[in-house]
Amino acid sequence: MxxxxxxxxxxxxxxxxxxxxxxxxxxxxxxxxxxxxxxxxxxxxxxxxxxxxxxxxxxxxxxxxxxxxxxxxxxxxxTLDQDEATDVALIGVGSLGHAFMKYNFHKNHNTRIVIAFDPKAPHDGKIISDIPVYHPDMIEEKLTELGIDLVILTVPSRAAQQLTDRLAAVGVKGILNFTTIRLTVPPSIRVHTIDLSVELQSLIYFIKNDVKDSQL
Missing domain, CATH: 1.10.10.10 (Winged helix-like DNA-binding domain superfamily/Winged helix DNA-binding domain)
Structure with missing residues (x-):
């Protein structure tokens, strides 16, 4: 048994x-x-x-x-598989994406960004913070080539679901979603959504209510 x-x-x-x-x-x-x-x-x-x-x-x-x-x-x-690094792809090299790339995770964690995608990048790629950045047209080819299962999504919300559908088609297993929408994915994909505006509003709410409670 x-x-x-x-x-x-x-x-x-x-x-x-x-x-x-x-x-x-x-x-x-x-x-x-x-x-x-x-x-x-x-x-x-x-x-x-x-x-x-x-x-x-x-x-x-x-x-x-x-x-x-x-x-x-x-x-x-x-338990956390810290001895084995996990390669991660980043989609969207705006302000937040740039911050992730400059920090990169492998310095303190068992993950590392090894490739990124952005519409302003050429199809044959360019290097930013020692990480190759390609045009999104190359997503399927590059993710399959590198065998990447985990993606960080820092793109405009209007593009998020379409990109997610493409990621699902190539077998991505996890998405860390920094957009403001709730992504629709098959059961094989786990999504963790971090909406910074919601977290900030929640913090403001609790601060204001802490003040009210202290005045009672």
Whole structure:
């Protein structure tokens, strides 16, 4: 009988890279063990939430001892596949796209932008921030050639769905969507949407309500 796979809640999954980053910081400072309370203070996440998240992966710590930092760093590195870099394509080299390319992710994460596409680029490509940039007409050819499964989308909203349909046709598995529309995709593609204007409006709302609450 096959071993049953434990389903990790999405909220927990999104926090895993944060745990890995902060545990790396502890390890780099020479710390050998850490409690959920110490992690809570550093990360500003409730200690009960941290213990609950960790419990999905079995006994990662011991009562009265806490968590072995080096073990957790190794565990989360393996869980997040940090030892194997993932190649990413960027579509849309405007202000936000340029920022992504200048930063590139491989310096701090296990992802790296290896190719980009923009309507102003020539079909035979040009180099920006050490990354080749091609005209969008080359998307299918280049993504297939490089075997890229993950794409960052920073294009005008009017172009987003049409580009997404093309990405689906070449087997892309994940899209990080920075446009303002909700993309329609087949079940084989996972989309994470980050709408900066919505996040800002949400922050303003909470700030204003915090002020109202403090006046009660």
């Amino acid at each position: 096959a071993e049953e796979t434990v389903k990790i809640p999405q909220a927990t999954s999104k926090r895993l890279p944060l745990y890995y980053r902060f545990l790396q910081n502890f390890a780099n400072s020479g710390k050998k063990r850490v409690s959920s309370s110490e992690l809570s203070e550093a990360m500003k996440i409730d200690a009960a939430t941290i213990r609950r998240d960790f419990s999905h992966f079995g006994a990662l710590g011991r009562k009265g001892y806490g968590y072995d930092v080096d073990y957790l760093v190794s565990f989360f590195r393996k």
